[in-house]
Amino acid sequence: MEDNIYSWSYTKHKIFSFCRRKYFYFYFASKNGWKEYSSSLNRKVFVQKHIVPYKKWINNLLISSLRNIFLDTHIIKPEQLENQLKKTLYKSFLREKFNLLNNTHSQEQKLITPLKEIYFYNLPSSNVIYLSEKYLTNLLNTFNSDNKLIKILSEVPRQSKINTFKPSFFYLKKIKIWVSPHLAWFRNGKVTSINLYPETSLNNFNVLDWDLLSSINTLFWQNKFNINRINIETISTFLNIQKNSATNIYCKKNLKETIKFIENSFSTIHSCCSTSLGVYKQNYKKTNDIKKCSTCIFKQFCISEN
Numbered sequence: 001m002e003d004n005i006y007s008w009s010y011t012k013h014k015i016f017s018f019c020r021r022k023y024f025y026f027y028f029a030s031k032n033g034w035k036e037y038s039s040s041l042n043r044k045v046f047v048q049k050h051i052v053p054y055k056k057w058i059n060n061l062l063i064s065s066l067r068n069i070f071l072d073t074h075i076i077k078p079e080q081l082e083n084q085l086k087k088t089l090y091k092s093f094l095r096e097k098f099n100l101l102n103n104t105h106s107q108e109q110k111l112i113t114p115l116k117e118i119y120f121y122n123l124p125s126s127n128v129i130y131l132s133e134k135y136l137t138n139l140l141n142t143f144n145s146d147n148k149l150i151k152i153l154s155e156v157p158r159q160s161k162i163n164t165f166k167p168s169f170f171y172l173k174k175i176k177i178w179v180s181p182h183l184a185w186f187r188n189g190k191v192t193s194i195n196l197y198p199e200t201s202l203n204n205f206n207v208l209d210w211d212l213l214s215s216i217n218t219l220f221w222q223n224k225f226n227i228n229r230i231n232i233e234t235i236s237t238f239l240n241i242q243k244n245s246a247t248n249i250y251c252k253k254n255l256k257e258t259i260k261f262i263e264n265s266f267s268t269i270h271s272c273c274s275t276s277l278g279v280y281k282q283n284y285k286k287t288n289d290i291k292k293c294s295t296c297i298f299k300q301f302c303i304s305e306n
Contacts, residue, residue, distance in 0.1 A: 006174070006175070006176055006270075007169070007175070007176040007177070007178055008175050008176070008177055008178070008262060008265065008266045008269070009177065009178040009179070010209075010212065010213055010216060012027070012269065013265045013269070015027075016265075016268070016269050018287070018292060018296075019286060019287035019292055019293075019296065020272060020284040020285050020286070020287070021281070021284050021285065021286040021287070021298075021302060022287075022296055022297075022298055023269070023284055024279070024281050024283075024284035025045050025048075025049070025298040025301060026049055026298075028279050029041065029042065029045045029281075029301075030042065030045040030046045030048075030049045032046075034046055041301075044301075045298070045301065047114060048297045048298055048300075048301075049297070050114060051114045051115070051116050051119050051120070051297050052114075052115065052116060053115070053116045053117065054115050054116070054117055054128050054131055054132045054135070055132075055135055055198075057096075057115060057132065058093070058132055058135050058136050058139065058198075059139075059196075059198040061089060061092050061093060061096065061136075062089060062136075062139060062196070062198060063182050063196055064092065064165075065085060065088040065089040065092050066085060066153075066182070066183065066196070067164060067165060067182065067183065068088060069081065069084050069085055069088055070153055070156075070161060070183055071158075071161055071163060073154075073158070074157060074158045075154065075155060075156070075157055076154050077154060078150045078151045078154045080154070081150055081153060081154045082143050082144075082147075082150050085140070085143060085150075086140055086143075089136065089140065090136075093132070093133070093136055097129055097132075100115070100125065100129070101125055101126075101129070115128055116297070117131075120297075135241075138241040139198055139239060139241055141241065141244045142239040142240065142241060142244050142245060142246050143246070144244060146245065146246075147245075147246045148246065148248055149194070149237050149246055149248065152192075152248075153183065156185050156187070157187070160185040160186055160187040161184075161185045162184040162185055162186060164180070164181050164182060164183060164184050167179065167180045168180070168181075168220065168224075169220075170219065170220050170223040170224065171223075172219070172259060172262060172263070173263075175262065175263070175266050177216065177219070177220070177262065179216055179217055179220045181193045181194070181195060181217050181220070182194055182195050182196050183196075184221075186225065189227065189231055190227075190231045190232070190233065191221045191225060191227065191231065191232045191233065192233045192235065193214075193217050193218075193221060193232070193233070193234045193235065194234075194235045194236075194237055195210070195213060195214065195217070195234075195235070195236055195237070196237050196239065197210060197236060197237065197238045197239065198239045198241075210236040210238075210249070211236075211251060211252075211253045212253065212258060212261065213236075214234040214235070214236055214251030214253065215234070215251055215253040215254075215255055215257075215258040216258060216262070217234045217251075218232050218234045218251060218255060218258075219255060219258065219259070221234075229255065233250065234250070234251040235248050235249065235250055235251070236248070236249045236251070237249075272284055286302060
């Protein structure tokens with residue numbers, strides 16, 4: 001509980017801004033919901049917390065597969081990396097598809113990833129799997145010979161690569177800041193860090209999101225390697241399935257503005273709780289925007305409160 005109170009991430013900021021009650025359910029009511037001794041409500045909230053739309057499920061598989069290949073390969077030809085990505089991603093998809101259809105999961109998993117279209121909208125699993133596979137194929141088509149990201153990644157020596165599978169953190173004064181760069185490497189005193197944004201283009205993606213996330217990652221690498229910003233390259237890669245293209249954008253955001261943003265956001269979030277008195281649901285008010293409620297994964301709990 002302490003870590004949830006004194007830590008910050010951009011995801012926390014987004015959820016808190018969306019609805020404070022949703023933030024309470026996501027970070028506090030779901031705590032330890034996978035354990036046997038947890039309450040019925042804890043378990044239900046924990047499951048709801050992990051519900052994702054099928055596109056996000058595939059996006060996560062893509063990023064995980066790309067990380068695996070990137071870390072396991074040395075310098076190879078771009079087309080070899082592209083082929084390995086397709087094979088690995090399809091293999092991961094088939095495994096997850098089996099788990100989903102058979103309601104099984106590995107010992108490492110705490111639950112099977114519930115898909116929003118099945119869980120909330122009662123679409124047949126086979127239909128959602130079909131849509132997922134179609135989306136996966138379209139997504140992979142963006143990794144073609146014109147994709148500069150594939151070329152960049154294929155030229156990175158194995159010894160320079162940084163394992164980014166687990167989220168990392170750094171401290172800004174006393175605030176613990178969590179980050180999760182997708183891909184990164186340290187070479188010749190310089191860090192390159194990449195975040196992928198599948199199925200997006202610069203025209204329909206909120207500039208605040210990607211530029212702010214890139215600058216937060218820049219702060220993390222500054223802290224980790226104690227190097228000047230001039231030696232840090234943070235890249236946002238947008239995958240556009242309509243055009244089968246990928247666009248790389250380099251972060252140029254002012255880091256002082258980013259630090260101020262984090263401090264203000266943390267202060268607002270932290271004002272809802274008190275370590276001496278504990279965390280109380282009533283301190284996290286529901287949003288007044290009813291439209292948000294219709295899309296919220298925790299709406300059934302709010303309805304039951306009325």
